[in-house]
Amino acid sequence: xxxxxxxxxxxxxxxxxxxxxxxxxxxxxxxxxxxxxxxxxxxxxxxxxxxxxxxxxxxxxxxxxxxxxxxxxxxxxxxxxxxxxxxxxxxxxxxxxxxxxxxxxxxxxxxxxxxxxxxxxxxxxxxxxxxxxxxxxxxxxxxxxxxxxxxxxxxxxxxxxxxxxxxxxxxxxxxxxxxxxxxxxxxxxxxxxxxxxxxxxxxxxxxxxxxxxxxxxxxxxxxxxxxxxxxxxxxxxxxxxxxxxxxxxxxxxxxxxxxxxxxxxxxxxxxxxxxxxxxxxxxxxxxxxxxxxxxx
Amino acid sequence: xxxxxxxxxxxxxxxxxxxxxxxxxxxxxxxxxxxxxxxxxxxxxxxxxxxxxxxxxxxxxxxxxxxxxxxxxxxxxxxxxxxxxxxxxxxxxxxxxxxxxxxxxxxxxxxxxxxxxxxxxxxxxxxxxxxxxxxxxxxxxxxxxxxxxxxxxxxxxxxxxxxxxxxxxxxxxxxxxxxxxxxxxxxxxxxxxxxxxxxxxxxxxxxxxxxxxxxxxxxxxxxxxxxxxxxxxxxxxxxxxxxxxxxxxxxxxxxxxxxxxxxxxxxxxxxxxx
Numbered sequence: 091x092x093x094x095x096x097x098x099x100x101x102x103x104x105x106x107x108x109x110x111x112x113x114x115x116x117x118x119x120x121x122x123x124x125x126x127x128x129x130x131x132x133x134x135x136x137x138x139x140x141x142x143x144x145x146x147x148x149x150x151x152x153x154x155x156x157x158x159x160x161x162x163x164x165x166x167x168x169x170x171x172x173x174x175x176x177x178x179x180x181x182x183x184x185x186x187x188x189x190x191x192x193x194x195x196x197x198x199x200x201x202x203x204x205x206x207x208x209x210x211x212x213x214x215x216x217x218x219x220x221x222x223x224x225x226x227x228x229x230x231x232x233x234x235x236x237x238x239x240x241x242x243x244x245x246x247x248x249x250x251x252x253x254x255x256x257x258x259x260x261x262x263x264x265x266x267x268x269x270x271x272x273x274x275x276x277x278x279x280x281x282x283x284x285x286x287x288x289x290x291x292x293x294x295x296x297x298x299x300x301x302x303x304x305x306x307x308x309x310x311x312x313x314x315x316x317x318x319x320x321x322x323x324x325x326x327x328x329x330x331x332x333x334x335x336x337x338x339x340x341x342x343x344x345x346x347x348x349x350x351x352x353x354x355x356x357x358x359x360x361x362x363x364x365x366x367x368x369x370x371x372x373x374x375x376x377x378x379x380x381x382x383x384x385x386x
Numbered sequence: 387x388x389x390x391x392x393x394x395x396x397x398x399x400x401x402x403x404x405x406x407x408x409x410x411x412x413x414x415x416x417x418x419x420x421x422x423x424x425x426x427x428x429x430x431x432x433x434x435x436x437x438x439x440x441x442x443x444x445x446x447x448x449x450x451x452x453x454x455x456x457x458x459x460x461x462x463x464x465x466x467x468x469x470x471x472x473x474x475x476x477x478x479x480x481x482x483x484x485x486x487x488x489x490x491x492x493x494x495x496x497x498x499x500x501x502x503x504x505x506x507x508x509x510x511x512x513x514x515x516x517x518x519x520x521x522x523x524x525x526x527x528x529x530x531x532x533x534x535x536x537x538x539x540x541x542x543x544x545x546x547x548x549x550x551x552x553x554x555x556x557x558x559x560x561x562x563x564x565x566x567x568x569x570x571x572x573x574x575x576x577x578x579x580x581x582x583x584x585x586x587x588x589x590x591x592x593x594x595x596x597x598x599x600x601x602x603x604x605x606x607x608x609x610x611x612x613x614x615x616x617x618x619x620x621x622x623x624x625x626x627x628x629x630x631x632x633x634x635x636x637x638x639x640x641x642x643x644x645x646x647x648x649x650x651x652x653x654x655x656x657x658x659x660x
Contacts, residue, residue: 103482104494106475107538111497114535118512119504125515188412191405204413206647211416213589213643215596217613218632221620222419225426225435228624232422232435265416294401315503323505325599330620340507347511347603357515360508371503 119364126357127151134351154358163342163359170339171366173253174321177260181268181317182310184261189269189309190302193276208273212266220259220330227255227331251333259327264320268313275309276302308381315374319367339363420636427629444630454631457615460526464611465594467530469587472537477583479538480545481575498539509536510603517604524606532604533597537590544589544650548582549575585649592642595635 129137129150139145157163192204211219226232227249234246249255279302287297325340332338339359346356427445431438448454483494501509513532514524522528556578560570598613605614612635619628 100482100486100488103478103486107479107498107542108494110475110535110538111501114513114516114531115501115509116497118509118516121516121519122508122512184412184415187405188409191402191409195402195405196409204409206644207413207417209647210640210643211420213592213596214420214639215613215632215635217596217598217616218423218636219419221616221628221632222423224620224624225423225629226419230434235435262415262419265412269412319503319505323507325507340505343507343511347514353515356511360505360511363505364508367503367505 122357122360125354126154126361128354128357129153130352130354136354154355155362157355158358158362166337166342167339167362169336170322170324173257173260173338174318174324176257177264177321178268178314178318180257180261181265182272182313185265185268185272185313186310189272189276192273193279194281205273208266208269212270216263217326219263220327223255223259223262223331224250227258250331251336253332253336256328256332256336256338259331260321260324263327264317267316267320271312271316272306272309275306275312279305308378308383311374311377315370318370322367323363423629424633424636427626427633429626429629432626444626445634447627448630448634451627453610454612454615457610457612460609461595461612464526464529464533465591468533468537468594469591471530471534472541472590473583473587475534476538476541476586477545477579479542481549481579483542483546484549498542501536501539506536506599510600513600514603524604524609526606526609528604528606529601529609529611532600533594536597536600537593540590540593541583541586544586545579545582548579548650552578581649585646588642588646588649592639592646595642596639 125136128139131137145151158167192201192208196204224231228234229246229248229250231249233249234243237243238246283301283305284297287301292300323340324338325344328336328338328341340363343356343359343363346352346359350356426435428440428442429437430441430443479494479498482488483491510532513528513535517524517528517531557570557574560574561567565573596613597611598617601611601614602617605611610618612631616628616631616635619625619631
């Protein structure tokens with residue numbers, strides 16, 4: 091290391107990463123971009139283009155995108171979008187008071203343990219955590235057994251395979267991703283500002299709405315990105331906990347690349363999803379820059 | 387806190403108690419399903435959720451299940467190779483980002499964050515398309531490639547933030563005392579860095595062990611990993627055996643994450659500098 095010119099050192103250190111991500115991340119995405127303008131052949135492969143001029147001037151290269159605007163697909167896109175929005179809002183509403191307690195009111199000796207407990211689900215198997223809800227919600231599951239034992243119902247309810255069960259799974263899976271950034275922003279909150287607000291005569295609620303909430307908006311924004319993005323591209327939760335009418339974009343894309351064997355159309359859908367995600371991230375980056383934070 | 391609570395102390399502590407109860411409920415929501423899953427893995431009942439007594443039967447059955455055993459071996463191979471390759475590739479990148487200024491820095495950072503934010507399903511579909519076009523046969527190696535791609539950014543980011551929080555004066559002191567840059571790196575930077583690298587490795591191993599979605603695209607015949615096996619098992623119906631294997635996966639990953647958390651706790655542990 092010592093005999094390398096200092097100027098070239100960072101490049102040598104970064105070369106393996108650039109190669110790995112370039113070859114196996116950027117290149118595949120580029121191929122998907124190109125494929126999204128192609129056509130599927132009757133056998134499920136890619137149709138060769140014989141007359142490029144005609145292909146482009148007739149607008150045929152955009153036909154996958156045109157097809158994605160069809161009612162059925164648009165409905166699934168719309169459903170995915172509002173379910174992701176609802177998941178984000180529910181996570182924020184559920185997580186905020188708990189994060190507030192952790193950051194401001196919790197006894198110090200409990201704090202470390204409570205924080206560790208909030209971090210662990212972050213990293214543990216999403217698949218297994220989703221499966222646990224199948225165990226609870228299925229016809230012979232715990233929820234139905236408890237309700238029957240309590241004589242609240244006679245016949246088991248259909249709790250699984252609908253949009254509510256998907257919603258529960260999404261909120262359950264993504265909640266830690268909202269809890270932690272909101273906690274971090276509350277932890278950084280300057281307590282003397284709250285005191286000042288009280289001294290100036292602000293009531294508890296007006297202090298919350300006009301001081302605490304605006305000052306912790308960065309945490310909520312970060313949590314929104316962390317929750318919204320994976321919810322939008324969700325596959326596992328909707329596949330395991332959802333029924334045929336709770337299909338999301340993720341399931342649709344997976345279907346095009348596997349069973350339907352229509353890579354070009356799947357590519358167009360994948361790019362539309364990516365575009366939605368990138369738009370949100372660009373908005374978030376602009377927000378962070380306006381606040382003078384370094385994002386990258 | 388006491389200054390804030392000076393006005394209307396009674397109502398404030400009452401609302402804190404309410405908040406404590408609420409937070410308890412949120413934690414119950416987070417952990418009850420996990421606890422239920424683990425408890426049920428010891429339940430003798432085969433079909434219902436009613437408790438019929440303690441048994442280790444389902445764990446014993448797992449031991450005899452050759453397919454699950456094969457999936458576990460595959461997962462360990464993939465996890466091990468991924469951890470090794472991702473730390474070898476990502477650690478130098480984290481080092482470069484923390485210690486050097488260079489043209490293309492912003493692009494590199496964006497490149498590192500992109501795999502963390504692009505939907506998994508898009509990456510999985512894109513990678514399998516590339517491998518298909520390149521005529522690469524799907525198998526364990528394609529799974530390793532996919533896992534290394536999503537792991538390298540984690541390693542680079544963890545290593546970079548560990549170095550960023552580290553005092554540079556130690557390296558400078560080593561140089562002042564006559565250590566060559568290589569020596570200073572080997573005897574000062576590397577020991578300080580190691581807990582971060584190990585923690586990153588553990589987290590990456592956990593991610594690899596857990597990944598279902600991306601793996602489902604790129605795993606070839608015979609490359610079934612544990613999450614793929616669990617998925618196909620539970621597609622055919624809930625069985626006590628799935629509870630047992632899921633509980634095991636859960637406990638193992640939780641233990642790994644806990645160790646990683648402990649390693650990452652203090653950015654400059656004094657007893658590590660010799």
